[in-house]
Amino acid sequence: MEKYPLPFKPATLTLAIASVLLASQPTARVYAESTLSPDDHWSCEASPDESGWQCTAEPMEPGVMNRAMRPVAPAVTKSARKKASSETTTVVTSDSRANLRETLDWVPKSQLSENEQKALDQATPWCTGDYSEPSRPGKNFTGNSDAAPIIAESDESSFGQNDIGTLTGNVSIRQGNRQIQSDTARMNRATNYAEFEGNVVYREPDTLLVGDYADMLLDSGRVTIKNASYAMHGAHARGNSEQIIRNEDSSLVLEDASYTTCRPGDESWLLTGNNVTLDPNTGFGTARNAVIRVEGLPIFYAPYMYFPIDDRRQSGFLYPTIGSESENGIDFTLPYYWNIAPNYDATITPRILSRRGLLLENQFRYMNASGEGEAGIAGLTNKDKLEKENPYYDQERWLANVRYKQRFSERWTAELDYADASDKNYIEDFGTNLNLSSSGPLNQMVGTRYLGGSTYNNWTFSLNAHQFKNMSQTSDDPYNKLPQLVFSGNWQAGETLQVNYLADYTQFSRDKDWRFVKEIQHPDFGDPDIRESVYDEGYGIKRAEGGRAFGQAGVSYPMQTIWGFLTPEVKVRSVNYSLNNLVASEVINDLQGAYGQSVIDPNDFTKSPNTAAASFSLDSGLYFERFTDLFGTDFTHTLEPRAKYLYVPYVENQEFNPIFDTAAMGFTYGSLWLDNRFSGYDRIGDANQLSLGVTSRLIEDDGFERMRFGIGQIVYFQDRKVYIANNLGYEKVPAEDIDENFVAMDERLRNELTDPTSPLASEFIYNFNRTMSVRQDFSWNTNDNRLDNYGLYYRWRPEQRKTLNLGFRFRDQVDRYVQDKDGQNIQIGTDQNGNPIFETADNNVKQTDLSFAWPIPATTHWVGLGRWQYDLTNKRNLESLAGVEYNSCCYQVRFFWRSWIETDDNIDHPDPKSGVFFQFILRGLGNITGSSGTEYLQGIQGYEIHEK
Template identity: 35%
Template sequence: MRKLVFFSAGIVSCLSSVSFAQEDMLCKRSTQDVFLPFAVYPEEPEVQVEADTAQIRQSGTSVFTGNVDVIRGGQQLNADHARYNQQTGEVHASGNVRLRDSDIVLRAQEAEWSMVDDEGALLDVEYQTREMHARGRADNVYRQGMSWTSMKNATYTTCMEGDDTWLLSAGRVYLDHDSAVGEATNVVVRVKGVPIFYTPYINFPLNDERKSGFLPPSIGNSSKNGFDVSTPYYWNIAPNRDATITPRYMGDRGLLLSGQYRYLYEGGEGQIEAGFLSSDNKRRDGELLNPNYRDDRKHFTLQHLGDSGSNWFTEVDYNYVSDRQYLEDFGTNLSLTSTTHLNRLLRVGYSNPNWTLNARLHGYQTVADVSRPYQRLPQIVFRGNLPDQAFGLSYEMKAEYVMFDHSDRVRGQRVDLEPGISLPMGTPGMFLTPRVAVRHTRYDLNNTSDTDFNRNINRTLPVLSLDSGLFFERPLSFRNGRYTQTLEPRAFYLYIPERNQDRIPVFDTNLRTFGMASLFSHDRFTGTDRVGDANQLTVGLTSRFINNRTGREGFRMTVGQIRYFTDRDVVLPDRGEVGRRSDSDIVAEVVAAVTRSWSVAGEMQWDARDSKSSMSSAQIRYRGDDGGVFNIGHRYRRDSSNFLEGLEQIDVSAALPVNERWSVIGRYYRSIKDGRNLEMLAGFEYRSCCWATRLVYRDYLKYSFNDAFDDAPRNSDRRDKAIFLEFELKGLGSFGKRSDSLLQRSIIGYQN
């Protein structure tokens, strides 16, 4: 073996970095003995040369023959023959040339390199990259040191060798490694040999950093918008700022131009979104007239979160749409299309370990035929807590000032104060917490001339409670596993005297939905306008099974009930009768991890007097190691239970692999009480190592009523049907109507 310092070779980068993916288990490619290991080398590494025979000349051309192996600084050259001219600094290798490092392997018939200019060329090249498992070929590759690479007549694919399901070809490719940007001309994408895309020019990033450029288009068709195509353009403004501009053409409506701007800095982050559709072209929506025909339609959203680093924080959430049907027409999921109010919030706050202060302005834009809520202009809330003070006492304070504004109703100011003191006591096996608080509220009202309300109202109430619990545990063996079973009885007594509050307006108060969380609550109302009278005792029992090895909770069961010693006289206007029952529904909850993949959860409220269920919910969930998910849930609520409208719904969803490549997707979401389907999904996915496709059919309820349509029958269903067809060429991008975000919302646990 002889050693010569003569060789420095370059590497060609992969053609496209549009998307970076982890290794696909379907592509069982071995990288062992192909790429060199990652390592750090000195700036002037030594060159090692091995060959079967060598003719060394100090002032001429040295010749190496047979199994030539040259290693220098993380790069290796193998060839049948190699010549080195020490005077010109030129190297020529031929015959089964292989050039490789930790990122790429190139195979060629000939390679030339200049030590003087640190540049060289390879002819008739095949390459393979570690990133994306990409491979391809080029007529020639020219490299200028580590700065740039040029290729002629190059191809690129992520399919395994021998599989050209898809192939990208380009006349010329230029890679600027310093700026990590690539350019290509006369680009053609072929699938199964058929050209499906052409562009005279593209540019692309050479690493996972963001770069400006067009993103894959989204193409689809739906009954509400017709042919629908979006072509987003991504603008990488700065490392902490970017924007996406999306022209969206809808065959039935026209061109909607929307944009999103995002920013991030040391003290905050946020985004701005806006959209504009000039003159909606859709005359009719099914059998109904489009109330926005020929109107300009638009939306605007500003969301900001700020943190100054000195305990101060800010929040802005402002939303606007031009008309009530905007979300219904351009939204894509049930929760969005059923939105009734858009938030408009400005909040400033301060927080430290013992107290917080929040000030906010809070309003809404109403986008449905429902009552407009009160606006808070402003609201200031203070919460403080001083635990473990003298004699073990803990002090707390809640204070609120709010100005309620409304165009049609009584409005005014409200001040609410609730100082409290408690004495937490306990041991590892028990706890006992007596608490005393005083609730004082004052109202100064306006616009009361047509009401029974006084301009000035005061209300003061004591709040007494005693919370207690015990903890028991024992060892337990089950199926060769060791567990700890706990038994946790709890008793909670609450006393609040009754005060007549009929002459107090209701600004922001509602009845709390009865359930497990409300058993141990200090108030049965949300908000401040009503303080519920109480003389009651809650008794509950919880048992857990905890795995001693993992510490995970494998099973939990809780049951509880409230015993009332007096009637509940405080009610909301027109929201039910005085509570005269001596006990509440029995509430039970069960959560269990049956196996590593299967879990069940359920909750029930049982009316012992009527011997019937008031509310129930049950879920069964499966999460497989192969990525499969299955969910089935049933929800039921009796009419007038807790003054809420009854419902009964079933929801079944799944994304289950059939084999390594095929998966089926589906959801069946139905209101049994109303006898109508809320959403149905059906489709499949196919995945290989280099491409994937997804086809999903969706039928969902857009809206069940809309008084904006004068000729619409009340409670008439308005549905939409859509087909999502998406192709992904791994390592290049995806085309078609994207459905991954829809599936993540509709199928719990789904991952693309």
């Protein structure tokens, strides 16, 4: 072919294609890497002697262009390119391009920039490197690449009369943020078609394609590369392919391809397929005749597979999970995600349980401008096939839930949260991916709330109907609230006077048989290990149902300065009941047995009890500060004494009030400043007391609290009279199947009501730094010289993969009864009245808790996991967990052993359980073994489960 050399030296690295395209597009705007004015453009034509081209800068003509062609940059001298490359880019030679097939832009951690290393340590500290595209012209281009000029460079170039241009040596063509390089290239001016041979490299943001041969349509950007390797930096993925087609929309179509998230050179797992598509626009990939191999061994096949390549959602099959359990057998799950619309989606999950049958779980989510919600249903499509130790054999098993939040306006909202199940064991037997607000008990609630008023006079009204589905086999049913109306608010009258108020009406009810009595052998099965829970209607005051109206109003006058505060407050509380389901004789016997006959007058019994009391409190405190230097660090050292006087008169006959949602609260340092020693509204605690306490802090200049210490005590000016007896609701005292010694517990409680002071309570927190802290809480009974509560906790989390937790807690309790294997108290005699005397044992809580997740020394990827909870009182392991976790950039393996005791097990005859759990996760494809016990690892505080 006859060649026409350009009028400048080949070593100047200009483009033959620049003049070719400009000659055919004389009106196209040119953006040159030179001093050409933005208002000018290059005009080129063949020289008269046909020895080359003559180009001149001419003014841009106004008007509409006839063709929307891509502009081409003019010549760039070799010296100018070398200067620019030395300043901003890395020169890419043929040899370096050849090495790209092996590295694919993977850079070892030690060679990354400081910022890149920090980001890697924070996100994936187990990775030994990361993909990092080198600097190049156009890398940071942010405009429209399709409209950007085409810029080409090479060592040598020539152009023939047949519209074919040839570029040789370090060929580079770029447009916007796209770039293709090769050893040689041929371009057709008429068709804008180009072919590239030898060490072909195609780049665009997050995508690298490397091959031996490529062809490209310059108008559309479509590229085909043969014998290729690729990397998708954002997806942390790479692979090989016989042929890769990069479509105009940036999607990739690969023939006979592989896909993995392992670093180059590591093929721990591979997904292979005859035809693979990777679409960064949707965030998903597909593979036909897909095979997943782990260490070269095929472990999974699917004729068609749909998998994510980023975190976006798209319709298709998600990764399957497979596992094995002793009760369910082989457990195989294949979810299908349906992206119905931007604001609607659904997940349909068929699940094969070899010992139970086929289970389907369907979840639908939706969102609109004023609300959002979801609905789900799950269950066996057949009757339960498991016979061994299964009380629900040959029965239908299902679970359903609906959740919805509606915003009618900025102030008015409504909510629905309803879940139900076929039986109490469903979640324990099958688990669920449905989004339940609570798994025990299940919520069944509908309500609405309105926020009214203004900044200085705000109020809230809510109306709810709340029912609970008890999912425990060994606990009482909770009360339902059908309905509950609450009106509350705060009014700031003037600059300092504040008025707060609350009104609450609730109707309490529950099933007739609500109280758990015991477990017995199921009468419908001959297997003694199949148990049935026995419930009854309860006894005495605890059978109460009905309505409760509670009202509270208070006026306070807070006065605050930089050196202290003083807040007087007057408050009135009232509670009224309208009760049913009570038997007068039962209630009298129950209350007299718990509180004593001298306290309970049968004539005071009523189904409409009421209690009202006014209270007065005066809360005050001082702030003292000084600057100090400790261990070379400047601190603000505070001393904050506080005193609060509280008076609440005693209101008698509160024993006749039911106990709907009320309990005595444990005593801590925070208890010093409460107005009521009971939670809920069923008791108004009498008080004539002065709380005294002091807090001291060390605060650094940036606000970090290095240390906080508080200690205080309540001085009582009169004995307390209101309390809740433990021995309520039992006809026979003491009950033979309850291991708690209620009589002794109530005796201690009554003695504490006459103490002149409360326990001495303290809290201490010291933060050695932002990753290590120690906390201590205790309450010391100064009247009986007894430690009531103590807790000591140490936390250290220096890095993401490192956490160490040590804890010890103690609580003094009266002795409990010893039980036999059937759960009956062991009788050792009778008292003078013929009542049984049961064997007792120490019941103090003395427990240690050690947990950790820590990299194994001399390794990069291995992490040791462990937790040990031990009951020092009863000399038993509550939980033991030991395992290891392996993390790499492409997969994760987690293996651990766990032994545990259920919280409702017989203390004297526990039934320890144990299991081995294994989890294998392919990063980028997901978990192929199910959850496999990861919920048990949540007890390791500070440990984070990473599965992406």
